[in-house]
Amino acid sequence: MLELENITRAFGDRTVLDEVSFSVPAGTLTGFVGANGAGKTTTMRIIMGLLAAHGGSVRLNGRTLPVSTRPEFGYMPEERGLYPKQPVLRQLMYLGQLHGLSRADCRARALELLDRFGLAERATAKLESLSLGNQQRVQVVAALLHRPKVLVLDEPFSGLDPLAVDAMSSILRDYAAQGVPVLFSSHQLDLLDALVDHLVIIQEGRILADAPAEQLRAEQAHRHRLHLGADAGWLREEPGVEVIDLSGPEALVSFASPQEAQRVLGCAVRRGAVHEFAVYRPSLADIYREVIQ
Amino acid sequence: MNPRTGWRIVALREIETKVRDRAFVLTTLGTLALIIGSIVVAGMLSARTASYLVIATDETSFQVLAEARDTPPEGIDLSILRMAQSAAEQRLEQEQVTAFLGTDDQGRFTLTGKDTVPGELRKLIGDSLSTVLTEQLLQQQGVADAELPRASDLRVAQLDGDADRSSMVRAMALIFSFLFYMASLMFGMPIANSVIEEKQNRVVEILASAIPLRQLLAGKILGNVVLALLQLLLFLAIGLAAAYLSPIELPFLGVVSQVAGWFVVFFLGGFLLLAGVWAALGSLATRTEDLQQSSGPIIAVLMAVLFLGLYASGQLLVVASYIPIASSVAMPIRLLSGEVPWWEPALSLGIMALSCWVVLRFAERIYRRAVMHTEGTLSIKKALQIQL
Numbered sequence: 001m002l003e004l005e006n007i008t009r010a011f012g013d014r015t016v017l018d019e020v021s022f023s024v025p026a027g028t029l030t031g032f033v034g035a036n037g038a039g040k041t042t043t044m045r046i047i048m049g050l051l052a053a054h055g056g057s058v059r060l061n062g063r064t065l066p067v068s069t070r071p072e073f074g075y076m077p078e079e080r081g082l083y084p085k086q087p088v089l090r091q092l093m094y095l096g097q098l099h100g101l102s103r104a105d106c107r108a109r110a111l112e113l114l115d116r117f118g119l120a121e122r123a124t125a126k127l128e129s130l131s132l133g134n135q136q137r138v139q140v141v142a143a144l145l146h147r148p149k150v151l152v153l154d155e156p157f158s159g160l161d162p163l164a165v166d167a168m169s170s171i172l173r174d175y176a177a178q179g180v181p182v183l184f185s186s187h188q189l190d191l192l193d194a195l196v197d198h199l200v201i202i203q204e205g206r207i208l209a210d211a212p213a214e215q216l217r218a219e220q221a222h223r224h225r226l227h228l229g230a231d232a233g234w235l236r237e238e239p240g241v242e243v244i245d246l247s248g249p250e251a252l253v254s255f256a257s258p259q260e261a262q263r264v265l266g267c268a269v270r271r272g273a274v275h276e277f278a279v280y281r282p283s284l285a286d287i288y289r290e291v292i293q
Numbered sequence: 294m295n296p297r298t299g300w301r302i303v304a305l306r307e308i309e310t311k312v313r314d315r316a317f318v319l320t321t322l323g324t325l326a327l328i329i330g331s332i333v334v335a336g337m338l339s340a341r342t343a344s345y346l347v348i349a350t351d352e353t354s355f356q357v358l359a360e361a362r363d364t365p366p367e368g369i370d371l372s373i374l375r376m377a378q379s380a381a382e383q384r385l386e387q388e389q390v391t392a393f394l395g396t397d398d399q400g401r402f403t404l405t406g407k408d409t410v411p412g413e414l415r416k417l418i419g420d421s422l423s424t425v426l427t428e429q430l431l432q433q434q435g436v437a438d439a440e441l442p443r444a445s446d447l448r449v450a451q452l453d454g455d456a457d458r459s460s461m462v463r464a465m466a467l468i469f470s471f472l473f474y475m476a477s478l479m480f481g482m483p484i485a486n487s488v489i490e491e492k493q494n495r496v497v498e499i500l501a502s503a504i505p506l507r508q509l510l511a512g513k514i515l516g517n518v519v520l521a522l523l524q525l526l527l528f529l530a531i532g533l534a535a536a537y538l539s540p541i542e543l544p545f546l547g548v549v550s551q552v553a554g555w556f557v558v559f560f561l562g563g564f565l566l567l568a569g570v571w572a573a574l575g576s577l578a579t580r581t582e583d584l585q586q587s588s589g590p591i592i593a594v595l596m597a598v599l600f601l602g603l604y605a606s607g608q609l610l611v612v613a614s615y616i617p618i619a620s621s622v623a624m625p626i627r628l629l630s631g632e633v634p635w636w637e638p639a640l641s642l643g644i645m646a647l648s649c650w651v652v653l654r655f656a657e658r659i660y661r662r663a664v665m666h667t668e669g670t671l672s673i674k675k676a677l678q679i680q681l
Contacts, residue, residue: 011680048502050665052681070502077498079667083490086310097302098503142499 001026002150002181006056007046015205016042020056022200022210024150024181029172031196031213032185033288039205040185041078044154047183048075060150071099074148076139078155084128088114088138091127092145099146106145113141117167133164140171151175153184157191169195189285199284201291208291216287223280224261226251229273238264252280299504303512304519311483311520320479321524325531332535344370345414347404348381350395353425354402358394361421369413394418459630461545466626468532469556470602472525473622476564477595480521481571484513485584488575492664506661514568514653521564522557529553548631555638556625562645563621567591569649569656576663577671598622615641617648 002024009017017039024030034040045051047058052067059065083091089110096106114120117137119130127135136156143151156172157165172195176182183200186192192199199216201209209216223244226232232251236243240260245252255261268274282290311317349355358373365371374390381393385407391414392406404410404418431437491497500509533550574587601613602622613623620641627633662679663671671679 045498045665048498050498050501069504071504073502075499075502077495079495082494082496082499084494094302094306095499095503098299098500 001061002047002183003059004043004047004056005059007043007053007058008055009042009046009051009053017046017053018205020202020205020207022207024183024200025198026181027176027179028181028197028212029176029195030181030183030198030200031192031284032183032200032202033187033189033192033284034185034202035292038202040202041154043202044075044152044183044185047150047152048073070150071146072149074143074146074151076143076153076156082127082135082139082142085126087124088119088127088130089123092138092142095142096145101146109145109147110141113144114138117141117171133160133167136160136164137167137171140168144171144175149180151180151182151184153182155186156184157186157188165191189288190283192284196284199287201288203292209287213284216284217281220282220287220290221279223252223254223282225276225278225280226253226268226274227276228268228271229275230271234271235264238267240264249275300508300512300515303504303509304516307487307513307516308520311516317479321527324475324528328528328532329535332532332539335539343368343411343413344372345391345411346372346374346389347414347418348374348376348384348390348393350376350378350381350393353396354394357402357418357422357425360425361417364421366413366417369417371414371417461549462626462629465549465552465629466602466622469625470599470622472528473560473563473602474595474599476521476525476560477567478592480517480524480564481567481591482584482588484517484568485571485575485578485588486581487513488572488660488664489578489581489584492576492578492667493580495667497664501665506664507657510572510657510660514565514572517568518561518565522561525557525560529557548629552625552628555628556621558642559621559624559638559645562642562649563618566617566645566649566652567595569653573656573659573663573673576660577673577676579667579670583670594618602626615644617645620645 003021004023005021007017007020008015020039020043032040032043042051046053049058049065049068049070057064082095089107092110092114093103093106096110097103101109111120111123114123117140119134119137119141122130122134127138130138136159140153140156143153151172153172156168160168169191172182172184176197196213199209199211199213200207211219226235228249228251230249232246232249235241235246235251235253240256241264242254242256243251244254253264255264265274265277268277347358349358355373355375358371362371362373374384376384378393378395381390381395382405384390385393385405388407392404392410394402394404396402402422404415491500497506497509500506533546533553536546536549570591571588574584574591578584578587598619598621601609601619605613605623605626610623610627613619614627614637616623624633624638624641628638659673659676662681663676666676666679
């Protein structure tokens with residue numbers, strides 16, 4: 001498990017991270033979300049040992065990591081590109097060697113991963129000749145080459161088409177399944193829903209949520225969705241009902257108690273058709289919007 | 294992994310990338326061809342010997358020609374035949390000989406050619422003629438030849454060393470200055486560009502998470518230094534080998550070889566210092582275009598050093614031979630004149646080593662801070678304020 005405890009960092013007199021604490025459990029895909037400038041990249045750089053924290057500590061399996069290199073981590077920085085003018089395999093071998101692999105091992109491992117990502121026949125092509133999605137896959141290969149103990153990816157999905165997103169998702173999932181903590185940041189909230197096991201939300205350098213996705217969903221599951229046969233406007237007049245969203249026959253409401261819910265359901269049935277009356281399971285995007293308000 | 298080998302992997306990659314670069318290979322081969330070509334041409338030009346076959350039609354003429362043959366100036370090869378005038382005329386008519394020399398009944402000498410007599414041959418035979426006739430005259434007067442004053446009694450001295458030597462110094466100054474200038478741009482600028490490339494697409498973050506930035510920088514500089522040095526050694530070795538193998542004897546080859554050794558050491562120091570500057574400049578920039586602006590001063594310095602090497606002399610050259618970068622060219626040039634005591638280059642190298650240390654330390658400070666900074670181009674002052 002990767003843990004951050006009370007990480008603080010300022011640039012000049014601007015505090016960018018304020019007592020940031022969260023954990024990335026082993027074997028989970030942890031999503032790291034926040035607006036631009038919320039502190040995601042700074043946090044990731046501190047995790048990678050590229051930047052010093054002014055306070056707090058980063059721990060891996062209970063052991064505090066010094067500010068130094070982390071060759072045993074896999075990292076994908078935000079604006080990626082590697083070396084555009086160099087052949088794919090050659091730069092992978094270079095990066096692999098810097099991470100401590102032998103030349104032979106590098107080559108075998110790079111070819112194995114490229115093959116898995118369907119890029120085996122592009123191994124000698126220049127990186128810039130690949131599509132953006134394929135370039136990003138090469139990036140992931142670069143991060144996975146040395147069998148990292150921790151994977152930190154800054155915006156791995158940005159700029160990918162839907163097929164590439166699926167491919168990237170399955171790669172990350174496979175990797176997490178091997179028991180490695182995987183932390184990745186993303187702007188695409190809808191994407192997180194199907195993917196992450198654990199969610200960390202950061203805003204203006206403060207952590208607002210750090211919990212398993214299921215737990216967050218359960219905590220936020222106090223709303224109901226209604227789809228009636230006719231206009232649902234009457235719900236506004238009902239006591240014990242807070243209407244969050246209403247449009248024609250559809251409504252998103254919050255009940256004061258389970259009893260109120262049952263009572264309103266009775267009213268609805270008496271008034272006409274009820275097509276849907278369900279506990280609303282919020283998406284992580286909803287949770288995010290809720291949390292940052 | 295052993296983190297201490299990181300710089301070696303980086304250096305090897307720098308070398309590998311460069312050696313695979315077609316432009317680099319072509320420039321190197323082109324320069325080599327130029328070096329060999331110019332030495333061969335120089336050799337051919339001075340090795341060109343004119344061969345003349347001249348017939349003497351009587352004994353005195355033969356003596357004159359023999360004198361000319363035995364004291365030929367450089368580049369003239371004279372062969373003599375002795376035969377009767379009629380046979381000589383026939384041979385000349387068939388162009389089997391260059392000319393024939395004979396005397397008429399009044400003792401006047403005539404040098405007869407087919408349609409023209411080469412000027413150098415005319416002069417050579419004319420000189421011999423006057424020598425031979427003078428000797429004959431002196432003998433008749435009873436004066437021994439050895440008692441006569443000779444032109445070689447005049448010893449020539451020049452305030453600025455001897456003429457041959459100073460033209461050799463000028464030629465080598467041109468070569469040293471040009472080699473240094475070329476290497477500084479050819480291997481220095483790519484250091485800056487490769488730093489910018491890695492900064493621009495953030496590969497540097499991946500690299501820095503694997504090995505310390507200091508090693509990354511060291512590997513980058515080292516790779517280029519090794520390449521620049523190997524290329525220089527190749528140029529010098531081929532150049533000197535061609536000069537030694539050339540059929541004509543080039544003067545001062547011994548001194549030149551010796552000073553070439555010094556030049557390699559001074560070159561290394563100057564290049565190392567510049568490499569640090571290039572790396573720092575690269576890390577301050579955000580895009581390759583920025584470098585065009587920020588490299589202005591350093592290119593101006595390099596041009597100044599080039600012109601210094603070509604034209605400087607006297608006090609200016611002495612001062613320059615102690616200023617790092619300029620000294621890479623200026624001190625070897627001074628050493629060529631052969632009048633510099635040993636402690637001068639040693640002191641100059643000491644100054645160079647010290648400046649290298651200071652500049653590289655400073656460059657590393659800037660590099661480590663600036664290379665991760667992605668929001669805009671930095672000034673040195675701003676870069677130093679960045680907290681790691």
